[in-house]
Amino acid sequence: MHPQDTDTDFEVRSLDPGYTTDQNPPWWHNTKYLIGGIIFGIVLTKAEVISWFRIQEMFRLQSFHMFGVIGSAVVVGALSVFIIKKYKLKTVSGEAIDLSPKSFHKGQVIGGLLFGFGWAMTGACPGPLFAQIGTGATVIIVTLASAIAGTWVYGWLREKLPH
Amino acid sequence: MLEWLQQPWPWYVAGPIIGLMVPVLLLIGNKRLGISSSLRHICAACLPAKIPFFQYDWKKEAWNLFFVTGVLIGGYIAATLLTSSAPVQVNEKLLAELQLYGITDHTSLLPVDIFNWSAVLTLRGFLLMIVGGFLVGFGTRYAGGCTSGHAIMGLSNLQWPSLVATCCFMAGGFIMANLIMPFILKL
Numbered sequence A: 001m002h003p004q005d006t007d008t009d010f011e012v013r014s015l016d017p018g019y020t021t022d023q024n025p026p027w028w029h030n031t032k033y034l035i036g037g038i039i040f041g042i043v044l045t046k047a048e049v050i051s052w053f054r055i056q057e058m059f060r061l062q063s064f065h066m067f068g069v070i071g072s073a074v075v076v077g078a079l080s081v082f083i084i085k086k087y088k089l090k091t092v093s094g095e096a097i098d099l100s101p102k103s104f105h106k107g108q109v110i111g112g113l114l115f116g117f118g119w120a121m122t123g124a125c126p127g128p129l130f131a132q133i134g135t136g137a138t139v140i141i142v143t144l145a146s147a148i149a150g151t152w153v154y155g156w157l158r159e160k161l162p163h
Numbered sequence B: 001m002l003e004w005l006q007q008p009w010p011w012y013v014a015g016p017i018i019g020l021m022v023p024v025l026l027l028i029g030n031k032r033l034g035i036s037s038s039l040r041h042i043c044a045a046c047l048p049a050k051i052p053f054f055q056y057d058w059k060k061e062a063w064n065l066f067f068v069t070g071v072l073i074g075g076y077i078a079a080t081l082l083t084s085s086a087p088v089q090v091n092e093k094l095l096a097e098l099q100l101y102g103i104t105d106h107t108s109l110l111p112v113d114i115f116n117w118s119a120v121l122t123l124r125g126f127l128l129m130i131v132g133g134f135l136v137g138f139g140t141r142y143a144g145g146c147t148s149g150h151a152i153m154g155l156s157n158l159q160w161p162s163l164v165a166t167c168c169f170m171a172g173g174f175i176m177a178n179l180i181m182p183f184i185l186k187l
Helices: A027-046 A052-059 A065-086 A107-122 A126-134 A140-160 B002-006 B011-029 B037-046 B058-080 B092-100 B123-143 B147-156 B160-186
Strands: none
Touching: A027 A126, A027 B011, A027 B058, A052 A065, A052 A107, A052 B092, A052 B160, A065 B011, A065 B147, A107 A140, A107 B123, A107 B147, A107 B160, A126 A140, A126 B058, A126 B123, A126 B147, A140 B037, A140 B123, B011 B147, B037 B058, B037 B123, B123 B160, B147 B160
């Protein structure tokens, strides 16, 4: 049923060919992700990553702030993944940690450029869109709805787009 | 302590916490950081319309929807409990440039001169909010990830396709902000 051979979306793990965890856990198992998301949302907001002004400064090379945020996040993330791989750390429930490699396709270039345009225009990537709505900028609901529509249109046109 | 939390956080505090989301999600549930896939799950849940790309069991990815709900709540908490009344610090050059386009209000993180309900149907507001939002949703899924999924998770996992994607995000942003945005902001 799934076009798994072509669908290599790293972010949708249940589509991975080797994915076995079949049963859905009870919904309250997800509260830990809700809490993680709350922390993430607070950090994005307090560090002004969700600020349209900060994004304009970044793309005009007028401030180091955003480069510092992304750069230090990558250093900490890479160090963590290195440790996880080196010591073959397992999840809290004892599962082996699963990090399949990503495959390259043209979408990373074309889609990447298109997303870059949108990032500069809205001043937001997908995470900040949610946080901006939370801060009370209710009009961003329109932007988020439009982003969902964009994802839908991508899915609809997918077979016809170069990959 | 609370007073310190209410100030804008410096990059060397925020960046490492964001980076730590990568191992935390992996260790608590074998999840890969990536926000933009939530948009795909919302499509799969609400309007799959027999499109193969949306035919999968989105409930198995429900954690991601809980996570983005948390991000929204986090934004609310930061804006209500952890907020300071000082205007947002913006680079002087940028402020001067924005003034040319009638964007003078920098009391909040989003310029209210552009992002407000009555601006949605102006040409400038339509381009920035609706066309911009569409490009975010279309582009991230075409690229297979966004800033979190490619730039943070993908680079942390040393994936070169993510490096290509991140460079293209940046290139797109530079082109838009410097070459195209001046014409949009003038409208």
